[in-house]
Amino acid sequence: MSLSPELSLRKDDPEPFLQVTDLAVDFATADGSVRAVDGLNFTLERGRTLGLVGESGSGKSVTSLAVMGLLRPDSTTAGNARTSGEIRLNGEELLSAPARRIRELRGRTMSMIFQDPLSALHPYYSVGAQIAEAYRVHHKGSRKAAKERAAELLGRVGIPRPRERADDFPHQFSGGMRQRVMIAMALVNDPELLIADEPTTALDVTVQAQILELIADVQQEFGSAAILITHDLGVVAGTVDDVVIMYAGRTMETAPVDRLFAAPQHPYTWGLLGSTPRLDGDRRKRLAPIPGSPPNLLEPAAGCPFAPRCVFTDRVEGDACATDRPAALPACHLAPDDRDALRPSSRKAAS
Amino acid sequence: MLRYIARRLIGMAVVLLITGAVTYVIFYWMPSDPARLSCGKPCTPETLHQVRAYMGLNQPIWEQYWHFLEGLVGGRSFGIGQAAAQCPAPCLGYSFHQSMPVRTMIGTAFPVTVSITVGAAALWLVFGVATGMISAVKRGTWWDRGATLLSLTGVATPTYLVGLLGILLLGFQWRLVPVNGYANFTDGIGPWASHLILPWAVLAFVNAAVYARLTRSQLLEVFGEDYITTARAKGLPERIVIGKHSLRAALTPIATMFGMDIGLLLGGAIITEKVFSMQGLGYLLLQGVGQLDLPVVVGVTLFSAFFVVAANLLVDILYGYLDPRVSLA
Ligand SMILES: Nc1ncnc2c1ncn2[C@@H]1O[C@H](COP(=O)(O)OP(=O)(O)OP(=O)(O)O)[C@@H](O)[C@H]1O
Numbered sequence A: 001m002s003l004s005p006e007l008s009l010r011k012d013d014p015e016p017f018l019q020v021t022d023l024a025v026d027f028a029t030a031d032g033s034v035r036a037v038d039g040l041n042f043t044l045e046r047g048r049t050l051g052l053v054g055e056s057g058s059g060k061s062v063t064s065l066a067v068m069g070l071l072r073p074d075s076t077t078a079g080n081a082r083t084s085g086e087i088r089l090n091g092e093e094l095l096s097a098p099a100r101r102i103r104e105l106r107g108r109t110m111s112m113i114f115q116d117p118l119s120a121l122h123p124y125y126s127v128g129a130q131i132a133e134a135y136r137v138h139h140k141g142s143r144k145a146a147k148e149r150a151a152e153l154l155g156r157v158g159i160p161r162p163r164e165r166a167d168d169f170p171h172q173f174s175g176g177m178r179q180r181v182m183i184a185m186a187l188v189n190d191p192e193l194l195i196a197d198e199p200t201t202a203l204d205v206t207v208q209a210q211i212l213e214l215i216a217d218v219q220q221e222f223g224s225a226a227i228l229i230t231h232d233l234g235v236v237a238g239t240v241d242d243v244v245i246m247y248a249g250r251t252m253e254t255a256p257v258d259r260l261f262a263a264p265q266h267p268y269t270w271g272l273l274g275s276t277p278r279l280d281g282d283r284r285k286r287l288a289p290i291p292g293s294p295p296n297l298l299e300p301a302a303g304c305p306f307a308p309r310c311v312f313t314d315r316v317e318g319d320a321c322a323t324d325r326p327a328a329l330p331a332c333h334l335a336p337d338d339r340d341a342l343r344p345s346s347r348k349a350a351s
Numbered sequence B: 001m002l003r004y005i006a007r008r009l010i011g012m013a014v015v016l017l018i019t020g021a022v023t024y025v026i027f028y029w030m031p032s033d034p035a036r037l038s039c040g041k042p043c044t045p046e047t048l049h050q051v052r053a054y055m056g057l058n059q060p061i062w063e064q065y066w067h068f069l070e071g072l073v074g075g076r077s078f079g080i081g082q083a084a085a086q087c088p089a090p091c092l093g094y095s096f097h098q099s100m101p102v103r104t105m106i107g108t109a110f111p112v113t114v115s116i117t118v119g120a121a122a123l124w125l126v127f128g129v130a131t132g133m134i135s136a137v138k139r140g141t142w143w144d145r146g147a148t149l150l151s152l153t154g155v156a157t158p159t160y161l162v163g164l165l166g167i168l169l170l171g172f173q174w175r176l177v178p179v180n181g182y183a184n185f186t187d188g189i190g191p192w193a194s195h196l197i198l199p200w201a202v203l204a205f206v207n208a209a210v211y212a213r214l215t216r217s218q219l220l221e222v223f224g225e226d227y228i229t230t231a232r233a234k235g236l237p238e239r240i241v242i243g244k245h246s247l248r249a250a251l252t253p254i255a256t257m258f259g260m261d262i263g264l265l266l267g268g269a270i271i272t273e274k275v276f277s278m279q280g281l282g283y284l285l286l287q288g289v290g291q292l293d294l295p296v297v298v299g300v301t302l303f304s305a306f307f308v309v310a311a312n313l314l315v316d317i318l319y320g321y322l323d324p325r326v327s328l329a
């Protein structure tokens, strides 16, 4: 953790490593246009980790796909997404970059670890072949060298007997081992940006911690920047530097991780914290899920998207919560003093 | 693996036994009498009796089938004395109409059927899969609609109609190819292929449609899979994402259907052979039924059934190789 973690979140830094500005993603569906990401902003510096946190459906995966260029119309099967805004990586704008350039960056400069390694690995190719292939797209060199490299990476992520296991198929690995394979594949070209989309949700609890640790380790070793996507604030606590809280495709608040836990600003964040299990806390205390359900993205709210589920709207003058979109972050109409007064007793999250 | 194959082979034998028995039974349900057909004129009761005995028709049906099976294993002879006809093992029966063992007839007819099958199958596989790929990649566009229309036409049009149209246009109108008949492969590859090109094209047109539809639907399903997103996320170019990762995943059901279709076609393409007057297995079977030539019908039916059953087994074994998650046990 650096001395002034806020730095990485300031928008006016000269050329941050990754800068996402006013990102919006719409999906054309049979029922109408779905706005999955709605004016998202964040920045990320080299060597740091950003946590993207929100409930299911808040647009976390869509954001990561947009950064990877996987929603672009030029990939044959992307289908129905329309993306606007700016994504700058090393100062280069990605949304308007030609397809060839994006292919060069994908898997080499930026790579991704998916949520469910069983479905994200090809069932008919050996894991070694899949990793070697990822290497060979971006490097000249012999098949043998690529195979070597694959085995080396498999060893690095903690697969025993990597040389032999490289010939096995994904279904022959356990869930945790499969996710290690996925991580090896993402790292094979020394990426500068690593995106992990809920990398541990498909795994059981004991394996989760190992995988998170592995990701943190390799990120340190490779010096990459990372985006860790999760719906679980408990996961974020020990692993990331900064947090972006997302709801309905928008940023609700953003803060360095310590400050987020010490003084969360947005009622939605309070709700998330209240529904996060604590490993160190009082086990008799019931977890309180946020009442209500995520909003209908077909008809984006005019005001704060969280207002219908928020219990503090009556503390705001008039009906600003329902009609006005909060202009600044934290995206909440409550006065700062009110927020301090209303915040549930400050608590440390699981770590 | 060996135990699996052994078990399957026993199963195959049982299926073939039943197929043979069913053929016998059906044949005996038919009201006409093959002996009377061969009896000649005038047909006195004595001659009829003699013919029956000679053809073995005076025995009960199950005994006839038993003798047939014996002949299959050890060979047999028909009639007695000088008139006896020899049929060495494996004897598939003896045609009294043609005065020769059924096996000999199959021996002449089978190369025709194989020639038709091999060429047609290669054509429809290539064109069907290619069309399906184009449809899937360009789904919703005019390419897709055009391919769909062509496919539906192929599925909906009867083989004989396509065949007759082909003969009319390519054969008579434009005189591009011979209209019927067959040239042996040994007579040179040119005449062989030129006689076959029409039946190939017709069978390919009718079958490619099914493969195009299957390929399209399989590919569209695969395109939605996470591992295809992974392939793109690795930076692979579209041609590899589609031509390698997607096609490989879509291949299993296509290969399965292909194996079954080849097995089926090796048993004789009845309509195609009829339309193009080619004397393959289908023609043989049709002629056997027309002449009430029981040995030919039983022999060809079993021979054809063998290919269907064998294709079934081969496809299942192939499946184990195509999908690493399947283990044969
Ligand atoms: N291809 C698509 N077409 C239409 N709507 C989509 C598409 N992809 C995503 N969405 C919608 O966008 C919204 C955000 O989805 P996203 O997958 O980003 O959520 P998430 O935050 O990753 O949730 P989870 O925690 O469940 O993974 C959802 O409401 C989803 O239904």
Ligand SMILES: [Mg+2]
Residues within 6 Å of the ligand: A060, A061, A062, A197, A198
């Ligand atoms: Mg997601």
